[in-house]
Amino acid sequence: MRDGIIQIGILGAGVVGGGLYQILQKNAEHIEQVAEVGIEVAAVCDIDWERPRDFSVPPDLRTTDAYEVINDPDIDIIVEAIGGSEAALDYVTAAIQAGKSVVTPNKEMIARHGEQILPLAGQHGVDVQFEGSVGGVIPVLRSLKESLASAQIDQIIGIVNGTTNYILTEMTEAGTRFAEVLAAAQREGYAEADPTADIEGTDAVNKLAILAALAFGARVPVEEIYREGISQITPTDIDYARQIGYVIKLLAIGTRDGDQLELRVHPALLPVQHPLAAVRGVFNAIFISGPECGEVMLYGRGAGALPTGTAVAGDVIDCARNIVHGSQGRTPCSCEGEANLRPMGEIESSAYVRMSVTDQPGVLGRIATLLGRESVSIESVIQKSSGNEVAEIVWVMHKGPERHLQAALRAIEKLDVVEQICSVIRVVDE
Amino acid sequence: MRDGIIQIGILGAGVVGGGLYQILQKNAEHIEQVAEVGIEVAAVCDIDWERPRDFSVPPDLRTTDAYEVINDPDIDIIVEAIGGSEAALDYVTAAIQAGKSVVTPNKEMIARHGEQILPLAGQHGVDVQFEGSVGGVIPVLRSLKESLASAQIDQIIGIVNGTTNYILTEMTEAGTRFAEVLAAAQREGYAEADPTADIEGTDAVNKLAILAALAFGARVPVEEIYREGISQITPTDIDYARQIGYVIKLLAIGTRDGDQLELRVHPALLPVQHPLAAVRGVFNAIFISGPECGEVMLYGRGAGALPTGTAVAGDVIDCARNIVHGSQGRTPCSCEGEANLRPMGEIESSAYVRMSVTDQPGVLGRIATLLGRESVSIESVIQKSSGNEVAEIVWVMHKGPERHLQAALRAIEKLDVVEQICSVIRVVDE
Numbered sequence: 001m002r003d004g005i006i007q008i009g010i011l012g013a014g015v016v017g018g019g020l021y022q023i024l025q026k027n028a029e030h031i032e033q034v035a036e037v038g039i040e041v042a043a044v045c046d047i048d049w050e051r052p053r054d055f056s057v058p059p060d061l062r063t064t065d066a067y068e069v070i071n072d073p074d075i076d077i078i079v080e081a082i083g084g085s086e087a088a089l090d091y092v093t094a095a096i097q098a099g100k101s102v103v104t105p106n107k108e109m110i111a112r113h114g115e116q117i118l119p120l121a122g123q124h125g126v127d128v129q130f131e132g133s134v135g136g137v138i139p140v141l142r143s144l145k146e147s148l149a150s151a152q153i154d155q156i157i158g159i160v161n162g163t164t165n166y167i168l169t170e171m172t173e174a175g176t177r178f179a180e181v182l183a184a185a186q187r188e189g190y191a192e193a194d195p196t197a198d199i200e201g202t203d204a205v206n207k208l209a210i211l212a213a214l215a216f217g218a219r220v221p222v223e224e225i226y227r228e229g230i231s232q233i234t235p236t237d238i239d240y241a242r243q244i245g246y247v248i249k250l251l252a253i254g255t256r257d258g259d260q261l262e263l264r265v266h267p268a269l270l271p272v273q274h275p276l277a278a279v280r281g282v283f284n285a286i287f288i289s290g291p292e293c294g295e296v297m298l299y300g301r302g303a304g305a306l307p308t309g310t311a312v313a314g315d316v317i318d319c320a321r322n323i324v325h326g327s328q329g330r331t332p333c334s335c336e337g338e339a340n341l342r343p344m345g346e347i348e349s350s351a352y353v354r355m356s357v358t359d360q361p362g363v364l365g366r367i368a369t370l371l372g373r374e375s376v377s378i379e380s381v382i383q384k385s386s387g388n389e390v391a392e393i394v395w396v397m398h399k400g401p402e403r404h405l406q407a408a409l410r411a412i413e414k415l416d417v418v419e420q421i422c423s424v425i426r427v428v429d430e
Numbered sequence: 431m432r433d434g435i436i437q438i439g440i441l442g443a444g445v446v447g448g449g450l451y452q453i454l455q456k457n458a459e460h461i462e463q464v465a466e467v468g469i470e471v472a473a474v475c476d477i478d479w480e481r482p483r484d485f486s487v488p489p490d491l492r493t494t495d496a497y498e499v500i501n502d503p504d505i506d507i508i509v510e511a512i513g514g515s516e517a518a519l520d521y522v523t524a525a526i527q528a529g530k531s532v533v534t535p536n537k538e539m540i541a542r543h544g545e546q547i548l549p550l551a552g553q554h555g556v557d558v559q560f561e562g563s564v565g566g567v568i569p570v571l572r573s574l575k576e577s578l579a580s581a582q583i584d585q586i587i588g589i590v591n592g593t594t595n596y597i598l599t600e601m602t603e604a605g606t607r608f609a610e611v612l613a614a615a616q617r618e619g620y621a622e623a624d625p626t627a628d629i630e631g632t633d634a635v636n637k638l639a640i641l642a643a644l645a646f647g648a649r650v651p652v653e654e655i656y657r658e659g660i661s662q663i664t665p666t667d668i669d670y671a672r673q674i675g676y677v678i679k680l681l682a683i684g685t686r687d688g689d690q691l692e693l694r695v696h697p698a699l700l701p702v703q704h705p706l707a708a709v710r711g712v713f714n715a716i717f718i719s720g721p722e723c724g725e726v727m728l729y730g731r732g733a734g735a736l737p738t739g740t741a742v743a744g745d746v747i748d749c750a751r752n753i754v755h756g757s758q759g760r761t762p763c764s765c766e767g768e769a770n771l772r773p774m775g776e777i778e779s780s781a782y783v784r785m786s787v788t789d790q791p792g793v794l795g796r797i798a799t800l801l802g803r804e805s806v807s808i809e810s811v812i813q814k815s816s817g818n819e820v821a822e823i824v825w826v827m828h829k830g831p832e833r834h835l836q837a838a839l840r841a842i843e844k845l846d847v848v849e850q851i852c853s854v855i856r857v858v859d860e
Contacts (some may be wrong), residue, residue: 023580023722033647034579034764131577137723139569139577146576147561147569150453150743217463265547275729276860280706292453292742293567295713296730299705306722313580327757334464 004336005038006320009100010079010092011068013046016105016132017081018055019309027313035317037324043069054305077319079312080104087340089113101319105312107313111206113310115219118333127328129315135160135284137269137307138300139314142205144214144288145331151293153215157428158252160207162282163191163198163304164230168238168248168267171281173281175235190282200229201250201265208252211286212263216256218339219262228266235319237354237423240394241269244380247277247354251428258340269427306393345403350379350427352396353409356415359391367393367412374408385428390419433506435468436750439499441521442508443476446535446562447511448485449739450746454813457743458823465747467754473499500525507749509742510534519543521551526550528556531749531758535546535742540857541636545649548763557758559745564637565590565714567737568730574644574715574718575761583645587858590637592712593621593628598668598678598697599710601756607667620682620712626649630659631680631695638682641716642693646686648769650693656774658696667784667853670824674810676782677707681858691770699782699857714858754815775833780809780857783839788847789821797823797842804838818848826857 002008008024010017024031024041032038044057045066062374063069070078070091070416078095080088085108092109095102096117104110110130112116121128135158144153159165163185170181175177182199185191205227209220230250238248246269255262270277275297278284284302287294301307322328338412357363371378377398385391397405412418431437438454440447445651454461454471462468474487475496483725493499500508500521508525510518515538522539525532526547536539540547541561551558561571565588577703589595593615600611604646612629615621627633635657660680671678676699685692705727709715714732719725731737753757787793794813801808816819827835835854842848 019722027580027582027722030582030647031580033766034575036762039644087547125648137578137726139726139728141575142577143569143573145464146535146748147572148740150457150461150738152457152460217460275708278705292449292457294731294734294735294737296567296569296728298569298726298728300726301724304724307724310578310581310723314577317579318576321760322757325755325757325760327752327755327760330757332466332754337464 001076001385005040006077006323006356007040007042007075008077008079008316009072009075010044010081010112011066011069012080013044013053014055014081015287015305016308016312017044017079018053020079020081020312021057022055023306023309023313024414031317034047036322037320038226039316039320042075043072045069066091067094070098070100075100076323077101077103077315077316080106085109085112092117092140093120094398096126096128097323099124099126101127101323103129103315103319104314104421105130105308107203107206107210111209111222114210114213115335122329122332124370125328127319127322129318131315132308132311134210135286135298136300136302136304137310138286138298138302140211140286140298141214143298147297148288149294151290153288153290154256155284156211156215156254157287158207159249159276159279159284160252160286160302161165161198161204162284164250165279166190166282168230168233168250171233171235172238172247177235178231178233199231204250204252204265208254208263208265211252212339213335214312215254215288216261216339217334217336218261219335219337220339224341226264226266229285231429232268232423233267234423237425241352241353244396245272246270246427247272249276253428257342259340261339262342262347264344264347268427273428282285303312345401345406347402348399349402350397350399350429351405352423352425352427353421354392354394354423355421356390356392356419358419359385359389360417363417364393364418366415370411371407371408374411376404376408431506434668435470436470436507436753437470437505438507438509438746439472439502439505440474440511441496441499442482442510443474444511445735446475446482446511446738446742448736450509450511450742452485453736453739455744461747467750469746469750470659472505473502475499496521497524500528500530505530506753507531507533507746508634510536510747511742512553515539515542522547523550526554526556529554529556531557531753532740533559533745533749533810535560535738537563537633537636537640541639542653544640544643551744552759552762555758557749557752559748561745562738562741562833564640565716565728566730566732566734567740568714568716568732570641570716570728571644573728577725578718578723581720583718583720584686585719586638586641586645586684586716587706588641588716589706589709589714590682590716590732591628591634591680592714593625595709595714596620596712598660598663598680601663601665602668602677607665607817608661608663626770629661632656632831634680634682634695638684638693638695642691642769643765645684645718646691646769647764647766648691649765649767650769654771656694656696660697662853663697664853667855672780674826675702676857678699678855679706683858684709684760687772689770691769692772692777694774697855699855701859775831775836777832778829779832780827780829780859782824782834782853782857783851783856784822784824784853785822785851786822786849787817788849790818790847793847794823796845796847800841801838804834804841806834808839
């Protein structure tokens with residue numbers, strides 16, 4: 001503190017650090033009124049002050065030395081906005097050890113190292129807040145920790161990656177192929193130059209690990225979460241899905257069943273009536289359900305300087321209130337231990353399967369027989385001749401164990417009349 | 431406290447009090463873990479213990495004397511769940527004066543007497559929390575006070591009354607008339623025996639006053655909020671709206687424009703693509719927008735024992751954390767003063783107008799001339815002959831001052847060729 005004003009040090013003058021800086025400047029008076037204490041940026045650290053930015057930091061606040069900020073005795077709260085998990089972890093650890101509260105939107109670091117950072121914060125009597133790490137502006141983590149804290153959560157389904165939701169929305173609404181939409185998204189800045197973490201689901205996996213820890217009170221090793229990206233999704237599948245009343249979304253799904261958790265990130269067919277089906281473009285949403293709370297959905301921008309900056313500023317205000325009231329550690333980590341994860345093969349799921357086959361009598365029957373042999377039950381089937389003696393068959397299977405379907409598909413693939421199993425996409429129906 | 435366990439007194443063993451009681455029993459272990467303190471019900475007060483209930487309270491916890499609960503020195507938190515604004519206000523005032531934190535889902539009391547209760551809580555160093563008063567389980571108030579606390583909010587649009595949303599959804603999906611759906615809703619328990627407060631918008635007005643106070647930091651006298659109910663809405667209007675891409679919803683709208691606020695509850699045409707348009711049945715949702723947060727929507731069950739009980743239990747946990755950490759008053763009332771309300775006539779709005787006219791040439795032109803004379807600009811018009819020399823004309827007007835439209839309609843009503851102005855429903859288009 002300096003003159004009764006809370007002092008903030010921001011590490012990283014990038015998108016989110018910049019968003020936070022602008023909000024703290026522009027809304028300073030409003031923030032002082034709601035927080036009942038002034039909040040001031042004392043220092044901003046970045047390794048490159050030559051880079052063009054759409055906001056400017058006064059030269060006397062700039063530094064390139066993170067430890068100068070972390071060790072400044074006047075600074076109360078460190079905002080880590082550099083991203084990545086290595087240097088960020090060192091800085092956050094040092095800040096906690098220096099007795100500062102920490103705010104970070106860094107999903108990778110929290111997902112991977114939360115189990116180390118959060119107890120350390122407890123030991124040092126400081127807060128670590130990370131609302132911006134999942135769903136940008138969406139107030140989902142604080143809602144799980146506070147408003148819904150009493151409730152048993154049975155399931156969380158999230159659209160938590162804006163890049164993939166933008167791509168799938170464009171593919172759905174314009175009928176464009178994945179590669180073309182991705183290239184356009186990269187030109188427009190909706191996708192990174194290296195989009196792997198987004199399109200292959202790694203980003204969503206980190207967010208699901210954080211959501212699951214808060215919703216189910218269990219630590220989840222990110223490597224153990226099942227993951228499938230969207231690069232194999234085609235306009236053909238999107239169109240078939242539409243015909244049978246579904247949209248295709250990349251979902252992060254966490255389900256509690258007894259003492260086991262099912263955690264998975266994959267594309268899925270979602271009924272058009274589902275509240276998540278209407279989440280378009282770069283928007284994110286998290287759907288939460290349980291026996292007491294019923295169905296709750298929280299929706300908003302999952303990225304961007306000001307939306308994520310708003311989430312980070314909310315955390316800063318929370319930490320500031322705790323400093324003023326001496327109540328740091330008021331909402332600590334409440335994980336009880338490691339999650340007991342159900343293997344993917346044991347998960348019960350419905351599925352959509354598209355295959356191309358030789359267009360001749362008896363083929364559908366032969367395939368259906370193999371499905372039946374593995375106890376895979378068929379909900380609906382469409383067969384369409386696509387010319388050249390080739391037909392396309394689209395199946396929707398009833399809910400059943402994943403391993404039964406996989407066994408049936410291995411057998412079906414070997415049939416001489418089956419040219420290719422083109423797509424297997426799970427269906428989320430409840 | 432008793433033996434280090436937070437003691438709760440519940441006033442009112444009705445729907446919400448019962449929901450809370452059940453959650454605190456069933457999830458006691460989970461709640462103790464997340465709150466880091468045990469939470470126990472010490473007493474439940476109700477005037478009628480003979481009434482049949484789907485939960486049971488042990489006889490030694492039952493009382494009929496509210497002040498016995500309020501004045502019990504072991505009790506830390508009073509939950510007021512009796513409803514109404516008179517006795518409830520007395521009890522809450524007494525509880526605050528006795529140094530207890532208070533949790534209440536009572537929208538009427540908070541909307542009418544918040545400006546008296548909240549400062550009193552501040553003077554006595556206790557909390558008053560009321561998340562359950564708006565949107566049931568939806569974590570909207572805490573999100574406004576905490577996660578979105580830094581952001582400037584420009585607009586809040588809420589579907590905050592489940593009864594009317596259920597009725598409008600049924601009218602839309604089954605084409606049934608208002609009176610029939612209301613009667614069915616009363617039989618099924620979705621509408622009260624006296625549904626006036628719901629269908630005439632009074633309930634929504636109370637909730638809007640609370641939302642506006644938190645979003646805009648200004649106290650709002652509920653009597654000054656413009657209010658219109660849904661009893662005049664017909665399947666005919668719902669059907670015309672659908673044809674031009676809209677659904678009809680009862681909306682609670684709060685808009686900030688400079689230093690003025692526009693606050694109103696009325697049915698409105700909402701574009702089918704709007705996230706609120708998909709909110710069906712008894713569900714509620716609140717759509718929040720501003721320059722930093724962008725568009726945020728929070729969705730869930732707006733009523734019911736367990737959903738509202740979850741919100742109340744979240745508040746109880748919040749109060750308990752503050753008691754344990756000595757941080758009561760951490761998120762106090764932050765209203766700066768009375769709202770500066772814009773008169774309804776000055777509000778700019780689009781409108782849908784349906785009228786029946788004599789089916790003869792020149793009528794549409796005469797009406798359009800009168801609209802033009804009052805500077806009301808037409809976006810679209812549909813004219814349909816309905817037989818018997820009567821035609822129906824449906825207009826959608828461009829956005830303009832409310833008083834221009836009203837002046838034009840007064841003039842149009844006097845035309846001999848106009849049989850009736852059947853409906854005037856505002857359009858919410860942004």
